[in-house]
Amino acid sequence: MSYCLQCGHKTKKEIPTDDTKLRQVCPQCGYIHYENPKVICGALVIWQEKVLLCKRAIEPRYGYWTLPAGYMELGETMAQGAQRETLEEAEAVVNLEQLYCLYDVPHIGQIYSVFKGTLENGKFGAGIETLESRLFSEDEIPWDELAFPSVKSTLQHYFNDRKTLSFPLHLQTIEQ
Ligand SMILES: [Zn+2]
Numbered sequence: 001m002s003y004c005l006q007c008g009h010k011t012k013k014e015i016p017t018d019d020t021k022l023r024q025v026c027p028q029c030g031y032i033h034y035e036n037p038k039v040i041c042g043a044l045v046i047w048q049e050k051v052l053l054c055k056r057a058i059e060p061r062y063g064y065w066t067l068p069a070g071y072m073e074l075g076e077t078m079a080q081g082a083q084r085e086t087l088e089e090a091e092a093v094v095n096l097e098q099l100y101c102l103y104d105v106p107h108i109g110q111i112y113s114v115f116k117g118t119l120e121n122g123k124f125g126a127g128i129e130t131l132e133s134r135l136f137s138e139d140e141i142p143w144d145e146l147a148f149p150s151v152k153s154t155l156q157h158y159f160n161d162r163k164t165l166s167f168p169l170h171l172q173t174i175e176q
Contacts, residue, residue: 041081042069
């Protein structure tokens with residue numbers, strides 16, 4: 001960012017008084033542009049022992065498989081975000097059961113929250129950000145065509161936890 005959101009003046013990178021980090025600061029009006037991590041909400045959607053994946057119709061990772069997920073919006077909870085993204089990307093209604101995985105991704109300033117739930121009615125489709133959606137059994141998962149490390153890790157946790165029918169919350173850091 002190089003222009004002030006408040007007054008439009010060019011900003012300068014500096015450490016504000018009583019702060020310890022470099023920020024974009026406006027020399028004109030004094031506005032400090034704090035940048036903080038963004039939250040991404042997604043869902044691991046289960047139907048009859050299979051998991052719902054979406055083939056991405058957008059960059060990054062066009063054509064790769066992902067969980068329905070996206071940026072949390074102001075005014076919603078993480079669970080609502082996961083339900084909304086599932087509806088938008090997979091045209092599916094998910095009945096959430098629990099928060100299942102939480103990933104810190106510090107090198108890009110993101111947090112991924114993944115809820116586990118079941119598909120309502122077994123119905124799904126493909127929203128505009130999705131080429132196609134599909135239900136995969138464990139032996140059908142396209143492990144080499146998954147979009148992100150968090151998707152791979154969530155699926156690994158699920159198939160592993162399913163053996164004992166115990167699904168604890170997995171808190172994990174994804175390194176660069
Ligand atoms: Zn300004």
